[in-house]
Amino acid sequence: MIDIRNTTFYYNASQDDEEDAGHKPALSHVSLNISPGEFVAFLGRNGSGKSSLSRLLNGIELPTEGTVSVEGHVTSDKAALPTVRRAVQIVFQNPENQQVGITVGEDIAFGLSNIGWPQRDIANRVAWAINLVGLDADEDRPVTNLSGGEKQKLALAAVLALAPRYLILDEATSMLDPVARRQFVATLHEVRKQYSFTLIYITHHLEEVTDADRWILFQSGRVVTSGTPADLMEDVRLLQDCGLELPYYQTLAGLLRESGIAVPAAINEHELRELLCKSS
Amino acid sequence: MAGTSFLLYQKRDSWLERWDPRMKIVAVLLFGAALLLTHSLGLKTAQLLLLIVLWGMAKLSWRVLAFTLLSLSIFFASTMIYQSVLTAVPGEDMITWGWISFSSQGAVRGIMMCEQIAGIVLLLALLVRTTSPIVLAEGLEMLLKPLKKWRLPVHEAVMMFSIALRFLPILIEEFDKIRKAQLARGGGFHRKGVSTRFRGVLPMLMPLFVMSIIRAKDLAVAMESRCYQGDEGRTPIRMYRLRANDYAVFSFSIVNLAAIFVW
Ligand SMILES: Nc1ncnc2c1ncn2[C@@H]1O[C@H](COP(=O)(O)OP(=O)(O)O)[C@@H](O)[C@H]1O
Ligand SMILES: [Mg+2]
Numbered sequence: 001m002i003d004i005r006n007t008t009f010y011y012n013a014s015q016d017d018e019e020d021a022g023h024k025p026a027l028s029h030v031s032l033n034i035s036p037g038e039f040v041a042f043l044g045r046n047g048s049g050k051s052s053l054s055r056l057l058n059g060i061e062l063p064t065e066g067t068v069s070v071e072g073h074v075t076s077d078k079a080a081l082p083t084v085r086r087a088v089q090i091v092f093q094n095p096e097n098q099q100v101g102i103t104v105g106e107d108i109a110f111g112l113s114n115i116g117w118p119q120r121d122i123a124n125r126v127a128w129a130i131n132l133v134g135l136d137a138d139e140d141r142p143v144t145n146l147s148g149g150e151k152q153k154l155a156l157a158a159v160l161a162l163a164p165r166y167l168i169l170d171e172a173t174s175m176l177d178p179v180a181r182r183q184f185v186a187t188l189h190e191v192r193k194q195y196s197f198t199l200i201y202i203t204h205h206l207e208e209v210t211d212a213d214r215w216i217l218f219q220s221g222r223v224v225t226s227g228t229p230a231d232l233m234e235d236v237r238l239l240q241d242c243g244l245e246l247p248y249y250q251t252l253a254g255l256l257r258e259s260g261i262a263v264p265a266a267i268n269e270h271e272l273r274e275l276l277c278k279s280s
Numbered sequence: 281m282a283g284t285s286f287l288l289y290q291k292r293d294s295w296l297e298r299w300d301p302r303m304k305i306v307a308v309l310l311f312g313a314a315l316l317l318t319h320s321l322g323l324k325t326a327q328l329l330l331l332i333v334l335w336g337m338a339k340l341s342w343r344v345l346a347f348t349l350l351s352l353s354i355f356f357a358s359t360m361i362y363q364s365v366l367t368a369v370p371g372e373d374m375i376t377w378g379w380i381s382f383s384s385q386g387a388v389r390g391i392m393m394c395e396q397i398a399g400i401v402l403l404l405a406l407l408v409r410t411t412s413p414i415v416l417a418e419g420l421e422m423l424l425k426p427l428k429k430w431r432l433p434v435h436e437a438v439m440m441f442s443i444a445l446r447f448l449p450i451l452i453e454e455f456d457k458i459r460k461a462q463l464a465r466g467g468g469f470h471r472k473g474v475s476t477r478f479r480g481v482l483p484m485l486m487p488l489f490v491m492s493i494i495r496a497k498d499l500a501v502a503m504e505s506r507c508y509q510g511d512e513g514r515t516p517i518r519m520y521r522l523r524a525n526d527y528a529v530f531s532f533s534i535v536n537l538a539a540i541f542v543w
Pocket of ligand 1: 011025026044045046047048049050051052053
């Protein structure tokens with residue numbers, strides 16, 4: 001379990017509390033639990049603190065106040081940090097800025113080599129990871145001639161090779177075109193069937209997270225609320241305040257509901273089509 | 281663009297790619313020393329020819345070779361002029377062609393100098409183009425291991441070097457993009473005049489510089505997040521074992537170096 005307790009975080013925190021009074025914290029008084037196996041979405045405007053929180057979760061940054069702990073290990077405990085890192089892995093936004101290796105195989109091996117994976121098993125593990133994400137490339141393929149979508153699949157493979165229990169995708173699809181984005185999301189769900197991990201999904205596209213267990217809404221460094229997608233979707237005003245836009249079919253369902261047609265709250269696009277087809 | 285791929289490793293399954301990186305680095309150093317130290321025109325020429333043969337064996341592109349040598353032609357020309365015309369020693373045989381007069385010994389010195397420049401460039405190009413940066417870095421690190429005793433940051437330095445190699449092609453591509461964007465806006469460095477050109481470069485370097493810093497920051501976070509913590513507890517990504525082939529290359533390099541004392 002991930003346990004975030006009353007966490008406040010300043011970039012470039014000073015020793016002196018008075019100095020912090022001037023600038024705004026990236027996160028203030030955040031408390032949150034994430035259970036094993038859960039699929040949660042972090043939602044909110046740019047600059048609302050989603051990425052900052054994800055960096056706190058694997059100890060890239062440490063809280064200025066409060067604690068973050070992962071399966072009982074506090075991130076500020078230096079001795080526990082390697083364990084925490086390995087348990088919580090992140091796929092970042094920019095496909096180009098997260099690959100260290102020149103070839104697909106080397107890039108996956110980089111992480112394995114960092115955690116001291118037995119040398120003679122590295123090649124096997126690399127092959128396993130490539131296969132897991134269905135990357136259509138052998139390990140000698142240079143990273144530079146992969147497409148954006150393939151680069152993100154590689155990033156996913158490289159991270160999954162380390163067998164994390166928590167996977168954070170920080171706007172991992174935001175630089176992909178719509179087709180590549182759908183493929184990436186499909187791959188992710190395919191992978192989750194074979195190999196289960198807790199998924200923390202950061203995005204601006206609500207349609208990618210309609211099947212999440214929980215949505216967590218961020219606003220200026222605070223967690224405004226959290227709840228099931230079905231519940232939060234009804235509060236269009238709140239979503240708008242958080243800079244979020246419902247998928248169009250949801251907006252349509254809302255409009256139908258307003259004109260007195262009984263449309264259930266948790267409806268997906270196919271159910272809505274059924275409903276409309278039946279009524280005509 | 282030939283320039284972009286100059287330093288870029290690409291898997292070609294050549295014999296040179298299978299050499300152990302440590303031995304490759306040692307062989308490059310020994311060969312480089314022999315090339316610089318020999319005073320024999322014949323030997324230098326033979327060494328240069330050997331490098332060109334190796335280029336072919338490495339299955340590298342002849343176009344890139346031609347491009348590389350052509351891009352050095354200014355150095356070649358100025359070296360030749362300097363050695364044979366400007367610094368001719370009194371008493372050397374002077375040859376006169378129309379209004380030019382040059383020293384024949386000077387010309388030989390010039391040719392040897394050019395062969396040295398070309399040889400060193402080809403040697404380094406062969407090294408980086410037939411060895412993946414990570415493998416090169418691991419080889420270099422193993423060779424420099426003794427320096428770690430004096431707390432020199434060998435691992436860090438080598439890692440920086442390999443990442444620089446990894447990002448070079450991306451930076452060049454980015455530079456090209458920015459250049460085109462500036463051209464489209466009527467700026468850029470096709471303009472006439474040295475100072476206008478120079479001023480044209482600045483608006484290109486600034487975004488490149490900013491982007492590199494963002495990239496470096498992102499990459500540092502991504503590396504750390506993937507459990508990178510220096511060389512502590514790392515396993516090498518490949519098994520490095522010296523084979524008969526590597527010893528043969530080593531012996532050849534020694535013989536080649538010894539040859540300079542014979543001729
Ligand atoms: N590296 C950094 N240094 C200083 N401030 C930062 C840094 N990264 C983000 N911030 C600031 O922290 C706040 C939260 O940003 P971030 O966590 O990136 O938001 P999000 O991911 O939700 O867009 C913003 O005000 C942002 O300007
Ligand atoms: Mg962000």
